[in-house]
Amino acid sequence: xxxxxxxxxxxxxxxxxxxxxxxxxxxxxxxxxxxxxxxxxxxxxxxxxxxxxxxxxxxxxxxxxxxxxxxxxxxxxxxxxxxxxxxxxxxxxxxxxxxxxxxxxxxxxxxxxxxxxxxxxxxxxxxxxxxxxxxxxxxxxxxxxxxxxxxxxxxxxxxxxxxxxx
Amino acid sequence: xxxxxxxxxxxxxxxxxxxxxxxxxxxxxxxxxxxxxxxxxxxxxxxxxxxxxxxxxxxxxxxxxxxxxxxxxxxxxxxxxxxxxxxxxxxxxxxxxxxxxxxxxxxxxxxxxxxxxxxxxxxxxxxxxxxxxxxxxxxxxxxxxxxxxxxxxxxxx
Numbered sequence: 001x002x003x004x005x006x007x008x009x010x011x012x013x014x015x016x017x018x019x020x021x022x023x024x025x026x027x028x029x030x031x032x033x034x035x036x037x038x039x040x041x042x043x044x045x046x047x048x049x050x051x052x053x054x055x056x057x058x059x060x061x062x063x064x065x066x067x068x069x070x071x072x073x074x075x076x077x078x079x080x081x082x083x084x085x086x087x088x089x090x091x092x093x094x095x096x097x098x099x100x101x102x103x104x105x106x107x108x109x110x111x112x113x114x115x116x117x118x119x120x121x122x123x124x125x126x127x128x129x130x131x132x133x134x135x136x137x138x139x140x141x142x143x144x145x146x147x148x149x150x151x152x153x154x155x156x157x158x159x160x161x162x163x164x165x166x
Numbered sequence: 167x168x169x170x171x172x173x174x175x176x177x178x179x180x181x182x183x184x185x186x187x188x189x190x191x192x193x194x195x196x197x198x199x200x201x202x203x204x205x206x207x208x209x210x211x212x213x214x215x216x217x218x219x220x221x222x223x224x225x226x227x228x229x230x231x232x233x234x235x236x237x238x239x240x241x242x243x244x245x246x247x248x249x250x251x252x253x254x255x256x257x258x259x260x261x262x263x264x265x266x267x268x269x270x271x272x273x274x275x276x277x278x279x280x281x282x283x284x285x286x287x288x289x290x291x292x293x294x295x296x297x298x299x300x301x302x303x304x305x306x307x308x309x310x311x312x313x314x315x316x317x318x319x320x321x322x323x
Contacts, residue, residue: 061231
């Protein structure tokens with residue numbers, strides 16, 4: 001399995017009027033273009049040229065690039081994205097954030113409860129990765145504010161919203 | 167001035183047997199290279215396979231730049247007033263839409279007064295020729311080269 005870049009990167013430009021209303025226009029860059037070059041183009045040349053034709057404020061420029069699974073395999077029958085494992089993380093500044101992992105394996109849930117088995121090897125491996133200091137030092141994956149995750153605030157739970165599988 | 171958000175955002179799409187999709191997300195320092203994000207994602211997906219039996223369909227990396235502060239748009243800005251700049255490559259055409267059109271760039275006389283860009287004006291022509299910097303970089307949604315000749319008037323950029 002590999003994740004392969006799509007043929008284009010999207011550049012979405014948000015125009016804003018005096019009252020805060022927004023309108024978004026999309027442009028596309030080659031998927032092979034270097035991200036830094038796309039950023040330089042989008043925040044420089046593109047908005048300069050567009051600004052000559054609009055009297056709106058260019059409020060936001062968002063660049064997205066999609067990477068598709070090139071070996072997508074049919075998920076097992078018991079898969080259900082509405083059955084989620086919910087981890088509430090505590091960051092080093094005491095704030096919390098949440099990850100909901102779709103289609104949590106039923107075998108990881110303690111029977112008779114909605115509590116995830118935190119001593120199961122696969123759960124431990126996931127937890128350790130999320131709080132790993134070595135990985136944090138290299139990749140900086142933290143909460144949405146950029147703060148390192150140090151543990152969970154509460155026991156992870158399974159939730160299950162209504163879905164085609166009930 | 168546009169300022170980079172502090173974090174790059176990665177949205178991961180999970181898909182179950184019925185084709186239903188739900189996302190979860192991670193954030194990274196904005197400055198982290200795309201290659202490094204991929205390396206981390208490979209590790210993360212490997213761990214996720216232990217706890218989820220959905221398949222991951224794709225993930226999307228998003229970088230955002232934002233203008234802070236109050237809007238500086240003109241009081242008469244109309245986002246529903248667009249410039250539609252149609253460009254052709256001879257066999258196909260595509261369009262650049264620009265909302266909040268500057269009305270002062272439109273023709274003031276004749277049947278297209280108030281409707282069409284006044285390309286006969288040197289300043290307007292210069293703006294249009296400047297779009298070559300855009301069309302040389304962007305591509306169509308399908309990834310093909312973007313057309314570079316205006317459908318109306320035939321001005322090549």
